[in-house]
Amino acid sequence: MQNFDVVIVGAGAAGLFCAGVAGQLGLKVLLVDHSEKIAEKIRISGGGRCNFTNRDASPAQFLSENPHFCRSALSRYTPQDFIDLLRRYNIPFHEKHKGQLFCDRSAEDIINMLVAECDAGGVTRWQPCSVKDVTAEADGNYRLQTDRGPVSAGQVVIATGGLSIPKIGATDFGYRLARQFGLRLVEPRPALVPLTFDGEDWAPFAQLAGLALPVLVETGAADATPKQRKKATVFSEDLLFTHRGLSGPAVLQVSSFWQEGQPVRVNLAPGTDLPNLLLQAKARSKKLIANELASLVPSRLADAWVSADPALQRPISDATDKALQGLAQRLADWQLVPNGTEGYKKAEVTVGGVDTRDLSSQTMESKQPGLYFIGEVVDVTGWLGGYNFQWAWASAYACAQAL
Ligand code: FDA
Secondary structure (H helix, E strand, O other), X not given: OEEEEEEEEOOOHHHHHHHHHHHHOOOOEEEEOOOOOOOHHHHHHHHHOOEEEEOOOOHHHEEOOOOOOOHHHHHHOOHHHHHHHHHHOOOOEEEOOOOEEEEOOOOHHXXXXXXXXXXXXXXXXXXOOOEEEEEEOXXXXXXXXXXXXXXXXXXXXXXXXXXXXXXXXXOOHHHHHXXXXXXXXXXXXXXXXXXXXXXXXXXXXXXXXXOEEEEEEEEOOOOOOHHHHHHOOXXXXXXXXXOOEEEHHHHHHHHOOOOOOOOEEEEOOOOOOHHHHHHHHHHHOOOEHHHHHOOOOOHHHHHHHHHOOHHHXXXXXXXXXXXXXXXXXXXXXXXXXXXXXXXXXXXXXXEEEEOHHHEOOOOOEEOOOOEEEOHHHEOOEEOOOOHHHHHHHHHHHHHHHHO
């Protein structure tokens, strides 16, 4: 039996980073992953360039049953700390949009850096290697049955991530282990994921597949009061029509907040005073409504919208003010109820996970002494834009300091 101070299960973002820091603090670390390839999610992230953090990360961009849980870890390992690490490795990067930092060359730079950090800490890496069983022994140590034989360690860190993209190695190992040790779970569900609609409801919009436009989008209860709506998080990003529904950054963002049965509300013409502009057009133009509308929103959208309503297929000069105001109102507050999401196959992350009530926000240690959970397996989920990696680094760092 081989003995280690700590075994970390999952060599993704959080596991690799935690292993490197713990190793460099002098601990004898074993890092185990069942996948052939290391850190596959880092490799495919950010279109291959890894949006590795967000300059403006703060607890406000994270979802959790306890929104305060992430505070301590995020404040002790900041985006600037990770930027400093990249600079030590001379990794070039750039800011793309709203504080999002990407590698200039490739996500491979981040993976190589994390592996080099593990090497600097003398970390033992077993990959591919499956962990069959984890038990707490009477002597206070953990015993893990692995493909490469049994190992023993005083502490175990679970960094097996969420459920998204099962084909590159995502499993529910972390959740099962949490349950085995009596820890609570917040029901996991796919997030940062395209939304889908009933075939019939979607038929008029299916022709718009491929169209992208800037929108405002939010979600909430169908009967939300104006006060509740004021509190809803509104995203100002691009929306993308697909054959089955809606995607693009705006929709991925709102999908993390969406609950089954709730509508999403989309303003398809933000910053445009549609009611007034349509009434002005009526006063001066004999063109079809679709043609006038096409000067205010993308023409494909204008055509699809107007073709769904026979009352709008006429010259704008013939339309009633009420009809034009109704058209403007529907475009500015398009409400539609998704029938679901594209699921874990397409989701970037998982909302929910190990319940933070059973974890220390200072150390990530669970109520089961010596058992820690870091990264996406925990019920902390970031918005789109580099926040999920920042949580992986920050939770890993907090844990490594405590091991
Ligand atoms: P991660 O998933 O990285 O690692 C978990 C590891 O555990 C994997 O290596 C897996 O093989 C291993 N594992 C699982 N089960 C196991 C078992 N039973 N035994 C052993 N090992 C096991 N975020 C962001 O901030 N910026 C971005 O640009 C993107 N882009 C992006 C694109 C796409 C397509 C996806 C799917 C996701 C993103 N994300 C992202 C999210 C980000 O990738 C994610 O939040 C982090 O990788 C989470 O890090 P973890 O280390 O917690 O899990």
